Amino acid sequence: MPWRSAAFLAALLTGLGVANAAPEAAKTVLWKDLRPAAQPAAQTFSRPMIAALLPDHGETLAWNAADETVELKGYALPVDRDGDLVYQFLLVPWTGACSHMPTPPPNQIVLVTLPKPYRMEKAYQTVAVTGRLKPDMEKSQLFITDGVTVIQSGYAFSGAEVADIDSVPETVELQQANPWKFLKK
Numbered sequence: 001m002p003w004r005s006a007a008f009l010a011a012l013l014t015g016l017g018v019a020n021a022a023p024e025a026a027k028t029v030l031w032k033d034l035r036p037a038a039q040p041a042a043q044t045f046s047r048p049m050i051a052a053l054l055p056d057h058g059e060t061l062a063w064n065a066a067d068e069t070v071e072l073k074g075y076a077l078p079v080d081r082d083g084d085l086v087y088q089f090l091l092v093p094w095t096g097a098c099s100h101m102p103t104p105p106p107n108q109i110v111l112v113t114l115p116k117p118y119r120m121e122k123a124y125q126t127v128a129v130t131g132r133l134k135p136d137m138e139k140s141q142l143f144i145t146d147g148v149t150v151i152q153s154g155y156a157f158s159g160a161e162v163a164d165i166d167s168v169p170e171t172v173e174l175q176q177a178n179p180w181k182f183l184k185k
Contacts, residue, residue, distance in 0.1 A: 026071040026130045030169065031093040034063045034155060035107045058105015059137070061154050066134035072110065072157075073168045075124040079140045085117035090140065090151060093168070095124040106154035111138050113158045126168055131160030 032041065035058070075095050080088035091110040103109075112129055136156035142149050 026069045029063065029070045029072045029133065031072075031074070031108060034061070034110075035105070036060050036062050039105075039107075058107050059152075059154065061107050061135045063133060063155065064135055066132055068133075069131065070133050071128050071130045072133065073126070073128045073165055074110070075168065076112070076118075076120060076127045076162075077123055077142070078120060079111070079142060081120070082117075084119050084121065086114070086120045087117050088113045088140075089118075089120070090142070090153060091127070091129055091157075092124075103149075103151055106137060106152045109151060109153040110155040110157060111136070111140060111153040112160055112162070113156070114162065115159050118162045126165050128163045128165045129157050129160045130163070131157045133157055 039058070039060070072091065074091040074093055076086070076089045077092055078086045078089045080086070089112050091112050092104060093108050094104075110129070110133065133155055135154065138153050138156060140151050140153065142151050
Protein backbone atom coordinates (compact mmCIF):
# COMPACT_ATOMS: atom_id res chain seq x y z
CA MET A 1 0.00 0.00 0.00
CA PRO A 2 2.80 2.53 0.61
CA TRP A 3 3.65 2.51 -3.10
CA ARG A 4 0.04 3.42 -3.93
CA SER A 5 0.25 6.45 -1.62
CA ALA A 6 3.54 7.53 -3.19
CA ALA A 7 2.11 7.12 -6.70
CA PHE A 8 -1.01 9.06 -5.70
CA LEU A 9 1.09 11.85 -4.18
CA ALA A 10 3.33 12.02 -7.29
CA ALA A 11 0.28 12.17 -9.57
CA LEU A 12 -1.27 14.88 -7.39
CA LEU A 13 1.90 17.00 -7.39
CA THR A 14 2.30 16.57 -11.14
CA GLY A 15 -1.31 17.58 -11.64
CA LEU A 16 -0.83 20.67 -9.50
CA GLY A 17 2.24 21.64 -11.48
CA VAL A 18 0.31 21.41 -14.74
CA ALA A 19 -2.60 23.37 -13.31
CA ASN A 20 -0.28 26.17 -12.15
CA ALA A 21 1.70 26.34 -15.40
CA ALA A 22 1.43 29.62 -17.28
CA PRO A 23 -0.74 29.53 -20.40
CA GLU A 24 1.12 29.38 -23.68
CA ALA A 25 2.04 32.87 -24.89
CA ALA A 26 0.62 33.75 -28.28
CA LYS A 27 3.11 34.37 -31.07
CA THR A 28 2.31 37.45 -33.15
CA VAL A 29 1.75 36.61 -36.81
CA LEU A 30 1.77 39.32 -39.47
CA TRP A 31 -0.16 39.24 -42.74
CA LYS A 32 3.09 38.91 -44.69
CA ASP A 33 3.69 35.58 -42.87
CA LEU A 34 0.59 34.13 -44.54
CA ARG A 35 1.71 34.67 -48.13
CA PRO A 36 4.82 33.53 -50.04
CA ALA A 37 7.75 35.95 -49.70
CA ALA A 38 7.68 36.68 -53.45
CA GLN A 39 4.05 37.80 -53.33
CA PRO A 40 3.81 41.59 -52.92
CA ALA A 41 1.62 43.28 -50.33
CA ALA A 42 0.21 45.66 -52.95
CA GLN A 43 0.22 45.87 -56.73
CA THR A 44 0.79 49.63 -56.72
CA PHE A 45 1.02 52.35 -54.11
CA SER A 46 -2.70 53.10 -54.29
CA ARG A 47 -4.16 49.66 -55.08
CA PRO A 48 -4.10 46.57 -52.83
CA MET A 49 -3.18 43.14 -54.06
CA ILE A 50 -6.14 41.22 -55.43
CA ALA A 51 -6.49 37.54 -56.19
CA ALA A 52 -7.32 38.00 -59.87
CA LEU A 53 -3.93 39.61 -60.60
CA LEU A 54 -1.78 36.85 -59.07
CA PRO A 55 -0.57 33.87 -61.15
CA ASP A 56 -1.88 31.34 -58.61
CA HIS A 57 -4.79 33.61 -57.57
CA GLY A 58 -3.26 33.77 -54.10
CA GLU A 59 -3.96 30.14 -53.24
CA THR A 60 -0.35 29.42 -52.21
CA LEU A 61 -0.32 29.35 -48.41
CA ALA A 62 2.85 30.06 -46.44
CA TRP A 63 1.75 29.43 -42.83
CA ASN A 64 1.56 25.88 -41.54
CA ALA A 65 2.07 25.84 -37.78
CA ALA A 66 -1.39 24.78 -36.63
CA ASP A 67 -0.06 23.56 -33.26
CA GLU A 68 1.04 27.06 -32.14
CA THR A 69 -1.13 29.65 -30.41
CA VAL A 70 -0.91 32.82 -32.45
CA GLU A 71 -2.35 36.32 -32.57
CA LEU A 72 -3.31 38.01 -35.83
CA LYS A 73 -4.65 41.55 -36.04
CA GLY A 74 -6.95 42.72 -38.78
CA TYR A 75 -10.40 43.92 -39.73
CA ALA A 76 -13.51 41.84 -39.01
CA LEU A 77 -16.16 41.49 -41.70
CA PRO A 78 -19.26 39.59 -40.41
CA VAL A 79 -20.36 36.42 -42.23
CA ASP A 80 -22.84 34.95 -39.72
CA ARG A 81 -24.54 37.40 -37.39
CA ASP A 82 -27.70 38.11 -35.48
CA GLY A 83 -27.93 41.86 -34.93
CA ASP A 84 -24.67 42.94 -33.31
CA LEU A 85 -23.77 39.38 -32.26
CA VAL A 86 -21.32 37.76 -34.67
CA TYR A 87 -20.75 34.00 -34.78
CA GLN A 88 -18.39 33.89 -37.76
CA PHE A 89 -16.40 36.57 -39.59
CA LEU A 90 -13.68 37.07 -42.17
CA LEU A 91 -10.48 38.63 -40.89
CA VAL A 92 -8.91 40.79 -43.61
CA PRO A 93 -5.78 42.98 -43.75
CA TRP A 94 -7.43 46.28 -44.78
CA THR A 95 -10.77 48.04 -44.55
CA GLY A 96 -13.02 47.71 -47.56
CA ALA A 97 -11.61 44.32 -48.53
CA CYS A 98 -14.24 41.93 -49.98
CA SER A 99 -17.17 44.34 -49.99
CA HIS A 100 -16.04 47.71 -51.33
CA MET A 101 -13.23 46.59 -53.64
CA PRO A 102 -11.94 43.41 -55.32
CA THR A 103 -11.31 40.46 -53.05
CA PRO A 104 -7.81 39.91 -51.62
CA PRO A 105 -6.19 36.54 -52.31
CA PRO A 106 -7.25 33.60 -50.11
CA ASN A 107 -3.87 33.65 -48.35
CA GLN A 108 -4.83 37.10 -47.02
CA ILE A 109 -8.29 36.12 -45.71
CA VAL A 110 -8.94 34.16 -42.50
CA LEU A 111 -12.29 32.61 -41.59
CA VAL A 112 -12.91 32.97 -37.84
CA THR A 113 -15.52 30.75 -36.18
CA LEU A 114 -16.24 31.63 -32.57
CA PRO A 115 -17.24 29.36 -29.66
CA LYS A 116 -19.47 32.15 -28.31
CA PRO A 117 -20.82 35.22 -30.10
CA TYR A 118 -18.76 38.39 -30.29
CA ARG A 119 -20.49 41.77 -30.02
CA MET A 120 -19.41 43.79 -33.04
CA GLU A 121 -20.17 47.48 -33.24
CA LYS A 122 -19.39 47.93 -36.95
CA ALA A 123 -18.12 46.14 -40.03
CA TYR A 124 -14.34 46.29 -40.39
CA GLN A 125 -13.88 46.63 -36.66
CA THR A 126 -10.20 46.34 -35.72
CA VAL A 127 -9.63 43.16 -33.74
CA ALA A 128 -6.93 40.81 -32.51
CA VAL A 129 -7.74 37.11 -32.89
CA THR A 130 -5.87 34.61 -30.71
CA GLY A 131 -5.96 30.85 -31.19
CA ARG A 132 -4.68 28.15 -33.49
CA LEU A 133 -4.42 29.23 -37.12
CA LYS A 134 -4.54 26.47 -39.68
CA PRO A 135 -4.49 26.30 -43.49
CA ASP A 136 -8.05 25.65 -44.64
CA MET A 137 -9.37 26.68 -48.05
CA GLU A 138 -13.00 27.51 -47.35
CA LYS A 139 -15.73 29.38 -49.23
CA SER A 140 -18.14 31.68 -47.40
CA GLN A 141 -21.16 33.62 -48.59
CA LEU A 142 -20.92 37.28 -47.74
CA PHE A 143 -24.08 39.38 -47.81
CA ILE A 144 -23.25 42.92 -48.88
CA THR A 145 -25.42 45.86 -49.90
CA ASP A 146 -25.41 45.03 -53.60
CA GLY A 147 -25.96 41.28 -53.25
CA VAL A 148 -24.27 38.06 -52.23
CA THR A 149 -20.67 37.23 -53.04
CA VAL A 150 -18.63 34.09 -52.37
CA ILE A 151 -15.28 34.69 -50.69
CA GLN A 152 -12.53 32.07 -50.47
CA SER A 153 -10.36 32.15 -47.37
CA GLY A 154 -7.06 30.33 -47.10
CA TYR A 155 -6.85 30.01 -43.32
CA ALA A 156 -9.18 29.40 -40.39
CA PHE A 157 -9.30 30.08 -36.68
CA SER A 158 -11.75 27.99 -34.70
CA GLY A 159 -12.46 28.36 -31.03
CA ALA A 160 -10.53 31.63 -31.08
CA GLU A 161 -10.67 34.58 -28.72
CA VAL A 162 -11.33 38.07 -30.08
CA ALA A 163 -10.36 41.42 -28.56
CA ASP A 164 -10.94 44.96 -29.80
CA ILE A 165 -7.78 46.90 -30.68
CA ASP A 166 -7.01 50.43 -31.86
CA SER A 167 -4.89 49.75 -34.94
CA VAL A 168 -3.55 47.01 -37.19
CA PRO A 169 0.21 46.79 -37.90
CA GLU A 170 1.40 46.60 -41.52
CA THR A 171 -2.05 47.49 -42.81
CA VAL A 172 -2.36 48.56 -46.42
CA GLU A 173 -3.34 52.23 -46.41
CA LEU A 174 -5.50 52.87 -49.42
CA GLN A 175 -5.77 56.29 -50.94
CA GLN A 176 -9.31 57.37 -51.59
CA ALA A 177 -10.05 58.35 -55.18
CA ASN A 178 -11.40 61.90 -55.19
CA PRO A 179 -13.18 62.89 -58.41
CA TRP A 180 -13.11 66.53 -57.24
CA LYS A 181 -9.33 66.84 -56.76
CA PHE A 182 -9.07 69.19 -59.75
CA LEU A 183 -10.91 71.82 -57.63
CA LYS A 184 -7.99 72.04 -55.19
CA LYS A 185 -5.74 73.70 -57.79
